[in-house]
Amino acid sequence: MFGFLKKVGDYTRDAVGAANYLTQGLAVTFDHLRRRPITVQYPYEKLIPSERYRGRIHYEFDKCIACEVCVRVCPINLPVVDWVMNKATKKKELRNYSIDFGVCIFCGNCVEYCPTNCLSMTEEYELAAFDRHSLNFDNIALGRLPTSVTSDPAVVPLRELVYLPKGVLDPHDVPDTAPRVGKLPEQVLESLPSGDAS
């Protein structure tokens, strides 16, 4: 008799518990209705990449000394440095340079180690192509100036989350003059005691 009653009690408790969990879940989803979307309407609006963004690599042919450091630090030895030894001047003569961005992982090691700073990271990230071979950039393509979100008249540039004022989540309708949250690097430097800044 008591066993049966206990079973009924347990069953009821389970059912009430399930109903309770369900209402908790509904409260969560209902609460989410309050939160506004912060959608960036992509082709018309774009986020400004951060200053340390690792996009397509830019390369300056004239600065390159063909030392091949970029090849050695690359995880997959990706950059192709095509040079010949000029016997007369006893110097390397660079002929071609290329990086295949279909294979590149954008780790930035080549940029980090380039002794003459001829490699640099850009904020260009729209590399989609119909043919993967067209992602193999030669020194001409690598030397092109990167496209910029801010200079494109057809695009509304929007600030990323960390560049917005404190407490603001939606990048729309934030005035350009509104300062970002936290200190800028130069402000951090100023606040340091002198001599420590090196």
Place this chain on the structure above:
Amino acid sequence: MLTTTAPGLDLEASFEQALQGFGLSPAAAHLLWLPLPMVLVLVAAVVGVLVNVWLERKISAAVQQRIGPEYAGALGVLQPMADGLKLVFKEDIIPARADGLLFTLGPVLVLIPVILSWLVVPFGQHLLISNVGIGIFLWISLSSIQPIGLLMSGYASNNKYSLLGGLRAAAQSISYEIPLALAVLAVVMMSNSLSTVDIVNQQTGAGILSWNIWRQPVGFVIFWICALAECERLPFDLPEAEEELVAGYQTEYSGMKFALFYLGSYINLVLSALLVSVLYLGGWGFPIPVEWLASWLHQPIDAPLVQLITGSVGIVMTVLKAYLLVFLAILLRWTTPRVRIDQLLDLGWKFLLPIALVNLLITAALKLAFPAVFGG
């Protein structure tokens, strides 16, 4: 109980009177009247589906902090229309190894009972196609035709996913029909009638306080769960579970045949929500009885203008209650994970069925003990 002549807007009588004024015989006048409510309800059902699809997409988007359809019309209101048009123009494919006849008949058999059930949905005292004496029973029996269509289309598709989906749909519909019918039975017992109009009239005494939800809270929950299962809404959408069965019995369908399934499922959702509002939320009743409001404002309840206003309020209230329930269904869709098939059948047979039986017995006992409150 069929011949209750409660005061109310009776468009049918006035229309036929007007036609008879032009010299038509009563039979001819009736014949001219007949197609009007049918077409109106069909249009209302389809518009209801369009609104429902739009709401579903917008509310789903809001719950997930997206924007949802935006470009087709203001706020994307024309998006469901665009989707429907696309389906109309799509090629109608019957798979080579499928059974053509059954394959075509399936979606039709799914849609027709659902549309036919709108026969008994009242938007006011006289604002329904036909006040059938066995109204709510008609709906239950019609809705049991649907699994035949689902099974038919699943079987005729000659596809393993379709077959599994069809079988699941049939099992689910049959299991949840029983607690659904028992929950309805408790309401029917309280109002001494199967007619939807009588069921609403029995809830009109004291406005919101006389709604069945206070007397039948358990029945309300059972009915709503079963209605969701019958509509194959998300916690119970096993027959078309896309992660497991591609699209269940709909897998092989495209074009207008798929549109029939799509339309059928959404009409069914709106219909279920309407019936919940009829059975448990006082149908067309305003939270405060309109008769009280009229007497407070010293207006005669039979005046034409007051009749017009009460009629409109009735329609608005019915639709409002139904769409509140649709909102709840959409919210539930993004809250609850899908149940497994064994959990689904466990819930139906081992939980809802006994509870519905106990609810029925308790209602019967309460009816004997307090005939004034639980319908003598």
